[in-house]
Amino acid sequence: MDFISPSVIKRIASKYGFVFKKGLGQNFLSSQDVLEEIAIAAEIDDGGVIEIGPGFGVLTNELAKRAKKVLALEIDERLIPILEDTLGEYDNVRVINQDILKTDVKKLIDDEFDGEKVSVAANLPYYITTPIITGLLEGNLPLKNLVVMVQKEVADRITAEPGTKNYGAISVLCQYYTETELVTIVGANEFVPPPKVDSAVVKMAFRDKPAVEVKDEKMFFRTVKAAFSQRRKTLLNCLVANFSQSKAEIAEIMESVGIDATRRGETLSLDEFAKLSEALS
C-alpha cells in the first residue's frame, strides 16, 4: 500500500466509486504518521490483533506488518471486495463482514487466536464508541492493549484524573480495568472526509487485575453511576436519590469511610469509590 495521504484515500474512493456513509462513521484516516502511532501503541509484538472497522485497510496495513495475525471486522459489505484488493499482499489478514456489536468477541478470540491475549486497534466509528469500549472492558476477555481513535472529548474523559472537570463514570470504568494514556491528538483534517470534531488516540493497557479490589463489582459501578448522576449535587444527595438508606444513614456511612459529606462525586478516587460501595452494601 502507498504512503497514506488524503489524495491516496480520495484515489481509492474514486477507483471503486465508493461513497462515504456518514451514518457508519466513515471518516477514513489519511495520516501515515498517526496510522503508525496507533500500530506501535498497540504493542503487537508479532502477536494477534483485532481491528474494528478497517475501511480501506490503511490501519490494517500497518497492523499486518507487525502482527502474526490480524482479524478485521467490517460492517459495510461494499468494503469487502475493496479490502481484498488493498490488502491482497498479506496472508496474515482475515476480514469478516460483521457488526462488532453483534459479535461474540470471546468466542472469536478462542476460535481465531486459540484464546491467546490479543490487542485491539481501531479508528472507531464514533456513533458507537461507548458500547464498543464498554463491551470490550466488561467482557472479561483475554486482551492486552486497546488503542482507539475517539473524539477528543471522549479521550479527555477516559484519561481524566479525579477532581478534574472531565472525570466521570467512563473515567472510572476505563481506569478500573486499564491504565489509560493519551497517545496523540488528531485534527479533523487528518481524515477524509473530515469529521466535525477533533479526535485523539487513547491507549488502554489492560491490568492483570482491576485497579482496586472490590467484593461486589455491580455495587461498585452502581455507586459510581449514582455519584455522577447529578453533577451539581453533592455526593450525599446523589446517593440519597439512588439508594434506599436515609440521608442520615448515608451520611454516617460516608463518615465511616472518611469521605466528607460535602464532597462531590467527581473528587473521589477509585479507592474511595471501592470503600464507599462496600460500606453501602
Ligand code: SAM
Ligand atoms: N480503519 C479505517 C481508517 O482508519 O481509515 C476506517 C475507520 S472509520 C472511522 C470506521 C469504520 O468502521 C468504517 O469502515 C465503518 O464502515 C466501520 N463500522 C461502522 N460501524 C461498524 C460496526 N458496527 N461494526 C464493524 N464496523 C463498523
